Amino acid sequence: MTRRIAGSLLAGACAAPYDRAVNATTFDLRPNPRPHTDADRHKVLENPGFGRFFTDNMVVLRYAEGQGWGRGALEAYAPISLDPAASALHYGQAIFEGFKAYRTDAGGVVTFRPDANARRFARSAERLAMPALPVETFVAAADALISHERAWVPTQPGTSLYLRPLMIATEGVLGVRPAHEYLFLLFASPAGAYFSGGVKPVSVWISEDYVRASPGGTGTAKCAGNYAASLVAQRDALAKGCDQVVWIDAVERKWIEEMGGMNVMFVYEAGGKPLLVTPDLTSGTLLPGITRDSLLTLARDRDWQAVERRISVDELTSDIASGKLKEAFACGTAAVITPIGSVKSSRGAWTVAEGQPGKVTMDLREQLLSLQHGRAPDPHGWVHPVC
C-alpha cells in the first residue's frame, strides 16, 4: 500500500511547510527502504565535492502521448531500465536543469527562483519537441524531494544540495519523430563549497575552432546535446593551458557569447560607479542564465548601470590592454561567480585585474550568496522556503 502525500508535506519532515505547493501536486511515496545510515551520510557531507554522491531518493514522473503526465512518485535513487531503442539514446531528446537548495542561518531550507528553472525547463522541452512539465509540478517535485532529503542539505558555508531535474524520450522506436513517451527524473546531490581554498580566478581560451550555438539552433535550450558538442572544445582549452573555453558567435566569429556552461560579465566604470556589460540574448544563441538575470537586477537595484549588448573579442582584448576593463567574471548556478583572471586566444594573452578576483566581482558574489542563504533582504521574492 502506497502512502500518498502532498508536495511539501512529506514524511512530516518540515516544521513550516510551504503551503503554496500543497495540493498542487501529490506524489506517491515509496521511499528507499535502505537509506544511508546517519553515520554514512555525515561522512559524505564532510566532503561532498560536486556531483559525486546522490541522496537516497528521487522523483519519477512519466508522460504518455494522449494521457499526459502520470502521477509522480518519490522512490529510491537507483539505476533505471531503458529500451535500447529509446529515442533519447539515438536522437538526443534529452534536457536538464540545475539549481540548489540552501540551508539558512535559522536552520530552514530554501531554493532560489525554482519557478525560473521550471519555466526554462518548459522552454527547453518546447525546443526539443518534448512535452512541457507544468511549472507547479516541477516546483512541487523539488519541494517534495528536498523536504524528504532535508538531512542531506549540508550546513557549512558555501555548501548546498544540488538539484538535477531531467527529461528523456523513452519510447522504443527508431523512426525520427518526437517520441510519444517521456521520463522526468529529479534527483539531488550534496555539493561542497565550489572554491574550498578561496576564490581563484580562471584562465580562459577563446575557441576559434568550435561553435557552441548558432542562430536557429539549440543554444537557448539546456539540452544534453549542447554539452556533448562542447566537450572537445573544453578539452582543447585545457590543452592550451587554460581552465575554460570561451565561445564566440557562429556567424561573424567575433562576438563573445559564453564561458563553458556559464554566462560572462565584464566590469567597467562609469561616473565613479561600476558598469556591467554582458552579451545580450537577442541572437538566440545564449543560454539565458538565472544567475545572469539575478545579477543584472541586483546591479540595477544598486543604481549601477548594467548593459546587455554585443561585445567583440577585439573590444574586450583592447579594453583589457588599456586598463579600461576593470574586472571580468563568469556566472552560473554551480559556481555562482567565478572571476576571470586571464584571456588567451590564437592571437595573444591578456591578464585581467592583475589576475586577482576584483572587488565588484567579489561584492556581487557575496551579495548573491547572502540572498540565496536567506541572510539578506529579498525584495524580488526570489527565495522560496521549502522546509
Ligand SMILES: *Cc1c(COP(=O)(O)O)cnc(C)c1O
Ligand atoms: C546552465 C547554463 C548557464 C547558467 O545558467 P544559470 O541559470 O545561471 O545556472 C549558462 N550557460 C550555459 C550554456 C548553461 O548551460
